[in-house]
């Protein structure tokens with residue numbers, strides 16, 4: 286029997302507390318005008334002190350499992366994508382697993398930053414098609430707000446990021462009609478580690494010396510993200526457009542066959558540029574960055590759930606997704622919802 290993986294359930298969660306650009310004006314040297322003009326972001330959700338990445342992921346996961354019409358005991362694997370883990374180790378997937386109360390299943394954490402969710406979806410698809418697993422929970426979740434430099438040194442990064450979580454359940458189904466079945470049709474994954482230091486957090490890390498982190502490094506702000514924004518912008522635009530074209534071609538579709546584009550949300554200008562390069566009508570691109578900022582690995586499942594709730598995305602539609610992020614990593618996915 287041939288198998289396909291169908292996205293049977295989606296869920297998402299953002300912490301209730303909203304920080305508008307005007308709130309940020311009071312906290313750091315920035316303006317609503319600068320943020321909106323350069324990024325399109327109007328507000329983001331940030332957690333209160335006691336909330337962790339796995340807490341956000343738990344709420345999103347429960348919703349995804351419920352929407353899939355499953356019980357949590359039906360899940361046989363968790364794939365967790367985050368760059369803002371609860372702790373250095375073990376992976377946050379294990380903390381989520383304990384909170385969900387589903388012991389003795391496989392848990393895999395992946396570190397692909399903004400591209401993490403598509404990498405996770407791709408891994409889930411391969412496990413499901415192989416026949417080894419039936420229902421895989423793929424989660425992307427981030428708590429960025431606890432790790433942002435709010436001084437003038439870090440303001441180019443601090444204004445961009447929000448907290449949130451998104452989750453999907455990929456379920457094993459029999460492949461009957463490859464053209465019509467709801468299924469993950471293709472995924473393409475890429476990286477170029479030559480650009481690893483264009484967007485990274487240097488410390489703590491054993492490449493920093495015997496101590497991994499010390500007071501001098503903390504004073505220098507090396508525990509915070511360091512970003513070459515212009516380089517990220519240029520590569521993101523090029524790579525997202527490139528991999529979308531490639532994945533459509535490989536899957537035997539024209540770009541015009543795609544009903545909805547769910548791009549990673551790093552900057553509204555990046556997404557507009559990609560749409561312009563590929564002549565994609567803006568109304569086919571579902572953007573959420575205005576409300577959430579960049580939620581990294583959570584962005585695409587969060588957008589998927591919002592698009593479904595808004596009725597923009599419907600069962601049977603053809604969806605294309607593309608993401609770009611630290612690593613550099615980039616990826617695309619095409620699925621029938």
Ligand SMILES: CC(C)(COP(=O)(O)OP(=O)(O)OC[C@H]1O[C@@H](n2cnc3c(N)ncnc32)[C@H](O)[C@@H]1OP(=O)(O)O)[C@@H](O)C(=O)NCCC(=O)NCCS
Nearest residue numbers: 315316319323399440441444514515517518551552609610
């Ligand atoms: C971050 C980004 C919006 C910055 O835009 P930019 O046009 O490249 O801006 P620059 O970094 O050149 O800074 C321009 C000026 O704004 C200032 N600035 C930076 N951050 C600011 C902020 N939050 N508020 C106000 N001014 C700010 C800079 O100090 C600089 O001032 P100067 O001209 O007096 O030196 C843009 O580079 C970007 O979106 N890059 C991609 C980022 C991304 O996608 N990251 C996530 C990847 S997944």
